[in-house]
Amino acid sequence: MRARAAALGRPGVAGVVGALVIAAAVPFWFSPYWVTVGIDVCVFAILGVSYNLLLGRIGLFSLGHALLFGLAAYMVANLTARSGLSLLPAAVVGVIASAAVAALTGLVASGARGIYFAMMTLAFAQVGFVLAETDAAGFSGGEDGLPISGVPELININVRQDALYWLALGTLVLVLVLVAVIRASSAGRLWNAVRENDVRAAALGIDVRRQRVAAYSVAGALAGVAGVLFALSIQTVTPNTLSVSVTVQALLITVIGGTGTFWGPVVGALFVRTSSPLLDELAGTGFVQGLSAPLERAVTSQPLILGTLYILFVLYLPAGVVGAAARVRGRFTREPA
């Protein structure tokens, strides 16, 4: 904890501890439904942290993050349900598989820049998606998906939700600590240099490609961790975990929270992943039900509201929520580049 607070510096130890205590107390205050929403927020916060490591740290724009997320989820389902492996080793194998695939695909794609990197990673992810959907490799159970098995009762979401929530929250904290360590390490500084100017970084003797593959592998492992937790929370892994929509969620969480900021993905995940249940809640209120049908549809439609928000963010808040808040307070949570 001390290393983390030192690395963070700004938000204040008291604020962080306070937020953590409140987050940990969620199962005592809210219904099981909202606890499952909380699990979802933690899972996607981890995915966002992973994506932010790429986009915000080393400046890689990927459209293939779903591959690293879904692969670990499928590995867990496959190994527990078909090979009879117990959960923990299956999870470890899943995370390693995601990191390994990230290293391999990163090796191929890291020569490409900007949108070309995005297109190549999208290509690899789509191969995974189609393989899973058609069950061509006999690995995925096709469109029906693959149920996970051998989940201990304690973290079985159908039995109780609080333990899985704490597991997800604890994992998120560990992942944030890891990222804080990376930020403060020499690797983190090298990645900043690559993001700001890869030509100059190369001229200074940094092996740009190697650093990109390293960052992509770490991001792959973290996306795998999110994928394993996601598999636990939905119990049946479907091809959707490999679809572009997962990558888009990671991207939006990162951008809305604030690209390159430490807390951005957490804020972004809280915002993006609670919007749908909150809009459902809103649709049930008397105020909204009193509106005319098209208007009711308009104020409760997630695509309409999120789509409008993305546009407004790009136009007016490109630094995201955390970036804008930092500027308002006149203190920068993001170290000067």
Place this chain on the structure above:
Amino acid sequence: MDGGTAVTLFLNGLALGAILFLLASGLTLIFGLLDFVNFAHGAFFLVGAYVFTAIAAGGGSIFLGFAVAIAGGAAGGLLLERVLLRRAYGNELHQFLLTLGLGLIITEVVRVIAGPNFKSVGELEFFGGNVSILGGSVQEYRLFLIAVGVAVFAGMLYVLRRTRIGLIVRAGVENPGMVEALGTNVKRGFSIMFAVGAALALLAGAAAVPPSGGADPSLGEEQIVLAFVIAVVGGLGSYLGSALAAVSVGLLSSYASFYWEPGSSMVPVLLMAVVLLVRPQGLIPQARARV
């Protein structure tokens, strides 16, 4: 497989290639010339499909459907470029986010207006029959699609290489500051190219309706990935490449699905994976193709 079946599959593959070309060429033109990543391209396709379905199901001629799709796409593309998308030139991430948000909004509006379910276009009077060629049998409409694909390909190539607007846009891509300094309005050229790309997307959506029998709100999301796949296989931004890639994917899908049902959905991504590993710059790289 006998000769007649081979001919049938070949023509069906070419017709599919024509639709894919219309779809991918708009994306490729906008990317190749304006360096703009349009993730709303699939939503444009969707609008084209619904416009066509509404007109054809209401008893209008299919040519009216095509004309309205093209005109609507051009007008909509022009308007969007002017008020919104122009602000994101030079920033790929912003382009992606803006057009992603736009795509979500357009798709949702279509879903609200037309409903969440498949909308059938009904029986079409024109080109409904079959033609026998070399022992094979193919729908008249598919032959018409092939003709449209060839016509659009040749027409766009002519515009880009032989007309003033093509010259301005090509020069504007090389050096916008210099072209402006010489007194030519580059921005207007870019707006027009954007309108052309959007019109092609709606045309592709309209053209794809008769073979599938109607339109579905999820079309846009399916098509945008396919469009990017073809653009990557051909070489991002390469107009000639997108044509070659679209025809290759069309033909391979057609033959593959004869032997193996899921083959048609595997072909595009497998081809893309092979191309990326062996020839990551695409079949015809933009630098070589010049257009």
